[in-house]
Amino acid sequence: MAVRPTNLITGILCLLLTLIVISGCRRAKETKTLPQVIKTKTGTEMALIPGGWFDMGSKEGASDESPVHRVWVSPFWMDRYEVTQEQFKKFQLPDPSHFKNPKHPCEQINWTDAAQYCNERSRAEGFEPCYDEQSWQCNFNAKGYRLPTEAEWEYACQAGTTTKYSFGNDVRKLKGYAWFADNSSGKTHPVGEKKPNSWGLYDVYGNAAEWCNDFYSESYYKESPEKDPKGPSKGQERVLRGGAWNSRADSCRSSYRASDPSINDTCLASDAIGFRCVRNASNNASTEQNMEKENQAPGRYITGFVYDDIYLEHKTTEGHPETAQRLVAIVERLKAKGLYSQLYQLTPSPVLLEWLLTVHTPEYIQRAQRSCEQGAGYLDSMDTPISSRSYEAAMEAAGGVLSAIDAVMAGRVKNAFCAVRPPGHHALKDKAMGFCIFNNVAVGTRYIQKRYDLSKILIVDWDVHHGNGIQEMFYDDPTVLYFSVHQYPFYPGTGSEAEKGSGKGLNYNINVPLPAGSGDGDYLRVFEEKLKPAALAFSPDFVLICAGFDAHKDDLLGGMRVTAKGFAELTQVVKEIAEKYCEGQLVSVLEGGYHLEGLATSVEAHIRVLMR
Numbered sequence: 001m002a003v004r005p006t007n008l009i010t011g012i013l014c015l016l017l018t019l020i021v022i023s024g025c026r027r028a029k030e031t032k033t034l035p036q037v038i039k040t041k042t043g044t045e046m047a048l049i050p051g052g053w054f055d056m057g058s059k060e061g062a063s064d065e066s067p068v069h070r071v072w073v074s075p076f077w078m079d080r081y082e083v084t085q086e087q088f089k090k091f092q093l094p095d096p097s098h099f100k101n102p103k104h105p106c107e108q109i110n111w112t113d114a115a116q117y118c119n120e121r122s123r124a125e126g127f128e129p130c131y132d133e134q135s136w137q138c139n140f141n142a143k144g145y146r147l148p149t150e151a152e153w154e155y156a157c158q159a160g161t162t163t164k165y166s167f168g169n170d171v172r173k174l175k176g177y178a179w180f181a182d183n184s185s186g187k188t189h190p191v192g193e194k195k196p197n198s199w200g201l202y203d204v205y206g207n208a209a210e211w212c213n214d215f216y217s218e219s220y221y222k223e224s225p226e227k228d229p230k231g232p233s234k235g236q237e238r239v240l241r242g243g244a245w246n247s248r249a250d251s252c253r254s255s256y257r258a259s260d261p262s263i264n265d266t267c268l269a270s271d272a273i274g275f276r277c278v279r280n281a282s283n284n285a286s287t288e289q290n291m292e293k294e295n296q297a298p299g300r301y302i303t304g305f306v307y308d309d310i311y312l313e314h315k316t317t318e319g320h321p322e323t324a325q326r327l328v329a330i331v332e333r334l335k336a337k338g339l340y341s342q343l344y345q346l347t348p349s350p351v352l353l354e355w356l357l358t359v360h361t362p363e364y365i366q367r368a369q370r371s372c373e374q375g376a377g378y379l380d381s382m383d384t385p386i387s388s389r390s391y392e393a394a395m396e397a398a399g400g401v402l403s404a405i406d407a408v409m410a411g412r413v414k415n416a417f418c419a420v421r422p423p424g425h426h427a428l429k430d431k432a433m434g435f436c437i438f439n440n441v442a443v444g445t446r447y448i449q450k451r452y453d454l455s456k457i458l459i460v461d462w463d464v465h466h467g468n469g470i471q472e473m474f475y476d477d478p479t480v481l482y483f484s485v486h487q488y489p490f491y492p493g494t495g496s497e498a499e500k501g502s503g504k505g506l507n508y509n510i511n512v513p514l515p516a517g518s519g520d521g522d523y524l525r526v527f528e529e530k531l532k533p534a535a536l537a538f539s540p541d542f543v544l545i546c547a548g549f550d551a552h553k554d555d556l557l558g559g560m561r562v563t564a565k566g567f568a569e570l571t572q573v574v575k576e577i578a579e580k581y582c583e584g585q586l587v588s589v590l591e592g593g594y595h596l597e598g599l600a601t602s603v604e605a606h607i608r609v610l611m612r
C-alpha cells in the first residue's frame with residue numbers, strides 16, 4: 001500500500017522534524033476571501049484555483065520532497081470534495097469501494113478507472129475528454145476533466161500558505177481538518193465533514209489519498225520544469241497525495257509524496273485510495289465563459305436555502321397548526337415569485353450525534369428516537385405530536401442549520417434561510433416542548449463555536465413565543481447573547497424582563513416582553529432602542545435568527561399585528577448588525593408561523609432582504 005513512509009528512518013526523522021518545527025510554529029494566515037465556486041452540469045461543486053507561483057516541496061520532509069523549487073501553476077478548477085461513491089455511480093461505473101456509503105469517497109479505485117471517470121464526466125457535460133482510452137495519455141489541452149498534476153495538487157492544498165499544513169504547523173489541529181489514523185476509527189467518512197482549506201477544498205488531508213496524473217519519480221524535483229510541470233513521461237507508479245484514513249499525521253502534510261503501482265485493471269487498489277478531478281480554467285476561451293454562465297455560479301448567490309422533503313414526513317395530528325403545509329406554502333410562494341431559483345439550494349444531512357449532544361442529553365435523544373419508532377403518537381407532552389419519521393426529520397432539521405452554517409463559513413453564500421421543521425426554540429435539553437423536538441438554533445450555536453472557533457454568538461428571536469429552551473441552555477453563558485422579543489404574558493410563561501441570565505451569563509439574556517396587539521412600529525422600536533445597543537456592546541462573531549412568523553397579524557396562535565413589511569424591516573436591522581460586526585455572517589432558522597398565507601408572504605419579505 002502506498003500511503004506509507006518510504007522507510008522507517010525517514011519516518012522517525014520526519015517525526016523529529018515535526019516536533020522541532022511545532023515548537024516554532026506560526027499560524028497560517030486565514031484569508032477570508034470567498035472562493036469562487038461553480039456547480040457543474042452533473043452537479044459537482046468546483047472551486048477556482050487562481051494561477052500563481054509557489055515553492056513546491058519541503059526542506060524538512062522526506063528526501064523525495066527536495067529540492068524545494070519555484071513552480072508556476074496556471075489557473076484551474078478543482079473538485080471541492082473527493083469524488084463520492086454516489087457521483088462515481090452516476091456514469092454507470094461499478095463502484096469499487098470497500099466502505100460502502102453514497103456520501104463517502106469512492107475508494108479502492110485504480111488510477112485507470114479514475115481516469116475513465118474523468119472521461120465519462122467530460123462527455124456527460126459536453127467537454128472533450130482528456131484521456132486516450134488505449135494509451136491513457138492525458139491531453140492537457142482538452143477542455144475536459146482529468147486528474148491533477150502533482151504540482152496542481154500541492155499548490156491547491158497549500159492554498160497560499162508555506163506551512164506544513166494549510167492551517168499552520170500545529171499538528172494537533174489536523175483533527176479539525178482531516179480523517180486520519182488518530183480519529184478515523186479505521187474507516188472513511190462522508191466527504192465535507194471536516195473544515196475546508198481557505199480555497200474552499202475539503203478533505204485534502206486524510207479520508208482517501210488522492211491520485212494525481214503524474215508518474216512518481218523519487219528524483220523528479222531535481223529536473224522538474226518551472227511552468228506547469230507534469231511529471232516524468234513514464235513510470236511504474238502514479239503519485240498519491242494528501243494521506244488517508246489510515247495515515248499518520250506526517251503523511252498528510254501538503255508536500256508529502258506517496259505512490260502506488262495499482263495503475264491498471266489487473267491490480268487492486270487499496271481502500272485508502274480515491275481521487276478528485278480538475279479542469280483547465282482558461283481566461284479567454286468562450287466555452288469557459290459559457291460554462292460559467294450556464295452553471296449558476298454560487299459565487300453570485302447571496303442567500304442559501306435549506307429545505308428537504310424529509311421535513312414533510314414529520315406528521316402532526318389532524319388540525320394541529322404546525323403542519324407540513326407550512327413548508328409547502330413557503331416553497332410554492334418563493335417559486336411563484338421567481339425567487340427560488342435565485343437561492344443557493346442547500347441539502348441537509350442528519351445532524352451528527354456529536355453535535356446534538358452539545359445541547360441535549362443522550363437519554364432524551366434515545367427517547368425521541370424510540371418514541372418515533374414505536375409510534376408513541378407524541379413526545380413528552382400532547383403538544384408535541386410525532387410520527388414514525390419525526391426523529392429523522394428532526395435530525396435533518398438540526399443538520400440543515402449546520403449545512404447553512406458551513407455554507408456561510410466556506411463563503412459559498414453570505415447568509416442563509418433554513419425552511420426546516422419541526423421547529424426548535426422551546427426544546428429543552430432533556431424534554432420536547434411546544435412542537436419542538438431538537439433545539440435547532442442551540443445546536444447551531446454550539447457548532448459555530450466548536451467547529452469554527454468563533455466565540456460570540458448573537459441569537460435574535462422574534463417568534464411570538466418566548467424561546468424558553470434557548471434561554472435555559474445558555475442562561476449562565478456569556479458567549480451567547482440571547483435576545484427575545486415576544487408576546488407576554490403568553491405561552492410558555494417564561495420571558496419576563498427580570499430573566500437576565502445568571503453567573504457569568506448575567507445580562508447576556510435579554511427579554512423584551514410586549515403586550516398583545518403590538519405591531520410593526522413597536523417591534524422596530526425595540527430593535528432600534530434595545531437590540532442595536534446590545535449588539536454594539538457584545539460585538540458578535542456570528543448572528544442566528546429564530547425566525548418565527550407567528551407575530552403576523554393573521555396568525556392562528558399569536559395575538560400581534562406584525563405585517564410582512566414589518567418582518568422585512570426587522571430583517572434589515574439584524575442584517576445590518578451582522579454586516580457591521582461579522583462580515584454579514586447570518587443564518588436564519590424557521591420557528592413558528594401558522595397562517596399559511598401570512599407565513600409565506602413574510603418569509604418572502606424576509607428572504608428578499610437577505611438577498612439584497
Ligand SMILES: [Zn+2]
Binds near residue numbers: 463465548550592593
Ligand atoms: Zn411561536
